[in-house]
Amino acid sequence: MRAMFDRIAGYYDVMNSVMTAGLHHKWRRRAVDLARVGPGDRALDVATGTGDLALELAARVAPGGEVIASDFSEEMLSRARAKGADAPVAVTFEWANAMALPYADGEFATATVGFGARNFSDLDRGLAEMARVVRPGGTVVVLEITTPTRPPLSSFYRLWFDRVVPLIGKVAGDPQAYAYLPNSVKRFPAPAELAARMDVCGLDVRYILTAGGIIALHVGTKR
Ligand SMILES: C[S@@+](CC[C@H](N)C(=O)[O-])C[C@H]1O[C@@H](n2cnc3c(N)ncnc32)[C@H](O)[C@@H]1O
Secondary structure, eight states: OHHHHHHHHHHHHHHHHHHHTTTHHHHHHHHHHHHTOOTTOEEEEESOTTSHHHHHHHHHHTTTOEEEEEESOHHHHHHHHHHHTTOSSOEEEEEOOTTSOOSOTTOEEEEEEESOGGGOSSHHHHHHHHHHHEEEEEEEEEEEEOOOOSTTHHHHHHHIIIIIHHHHHHHHTOHHHHHHHHHHHHHSOOHHHHHHHHHTTTEEEEEEEEGGGTEEEEEEEEO
16 A cells, blocks of 8 residues: 555646646635634645645644654655745644554644545544544544435446546556555545444534535544
8 A cells, every 4th residue: 555655646736636626726726624723733645645634634734833744655755845946934844653553642733634534444443543533622633434315416427437537547557556446445435434433533523425425524522
């Protein structure tokens, strides 16, 4: 898994923009709205990849705040660091495994994860770790692709994910990585189930579906 993310790091941003027609930036802004952070807060972005969500957080916690953004792919982190140089507050991009976050209990006002949770080897453990490092009253935000259940989008979605995305992967020279993407989305729990699993971690959860039901934004407030 880590090797796959190292391999795709160089073209990850371009592929994101192609596959979402640039909409992923809007979804990230929405995720950060739900995180409810402001100037001076400390925020964590887990499985940060090339750092786009961490940079959105940085804009919200300035001035005086801080963002820690971690990932287990060094190739992703090196791209993120290059983008983070002009951030309005310090953004530290560092190696960490989401299954065992190297942070103390209650350190952060929010912990976010964008398009990363579906890659966790143990989703419940990843969610529990995010909840642990957030202070009571703080938030855990999960931005993920989800499977729409209603036509016509459900039909379009099947065509897109089962045919077009793997084809894009072939053209990009990495069919394995882009066959993995649709499979990981199909395996991921439906929005209500994800909310229930976050609740078990001590979070009061609500969620929003957007983009015709293909994007789910869950926010949990720590009890
Ligand atoms: C699809 S990318 C998402 C990147 C970024 N969050 C975004 O919004 O575009 C998934 C990221 O999760 C990271 N990842 C997956 N499992 C992880 C784990 N257990 N610990 C840390 N990072 C992980 C991968 O290295 C990869 O960078």
